[in-house]
Amino acid sequence: MKRFYAIGFFILVAFDTLAQISFKLAGEHALPLEFSGAWLSRVFGQPWIYGAFVGYVGAFFTWMTLLEHAPIGPAFAASHLEVVSVLALSAWLFNEPIGWPQLLGAALIAGGIACLARSEAAEQSPEAPAAPHGA
Numbered sequence: 765m766k767r768f769y770a771i772g773f774f775i776l777v778a779f780d781t782l783a784q785i786s787f788k789l790a791g792e793h794a795l796p797l798e799f800s801g802a803w804l805s806r807v808f809g810q811p812w813i814y815g816a817f818v819g820y821v822g823a824f825f826t827w828m829t830l831l832e833h834a835p836i837g838p839a840f841a842a843s844h845l846e847v848v849s850v851l852a853l854s855a856w857l858f859n860e861p862i863g864w865p866q867l868l869g870a871a872l873i874a875g876g877i878a879c880l881a882r883s884e885a886a887e888q889s890p891e892a893p894a895a896p897h898g899a
Contacts, residue, residue, distance in 0.1 A: 769834055773842045776826045780846035783819025785853055786812045838880040844873055 789812035797803070807813055830839055848870045854860040 772826060772830045776823055776830060776843060777845045777849050779819045779822035779826055781849040781853060783816050783823060784846065784850045786815030786819055790816060841877045841880045845877065848873055
């Protein structure tokens, strides 16, 4: 079951990241904003807007599948790993700066997820037998 969770959360993060990066790229091609048929044609003529739709739909179905099987606390926390992946890809693709606050935030997200996962695993593991008295 742990493998199912790991693969599922990897797929969820991939879909969420695809959606966010695609929206960024689509947004760059949507400027200047105007309400016209030409603008809609320009926006929907870009492949990135479809990447955003695929990302959101894929993330939705992946999330619903994971919620059916995974404990809600760690699942909800792990769903926020996309913040870290988007941060890393934004630095690489868009040359967005990453400072200490972003690195600290990413570390706190990862640490929080690890703590929740560990506590959930400890709660689900069978109790060790108690040592007999006088031993």
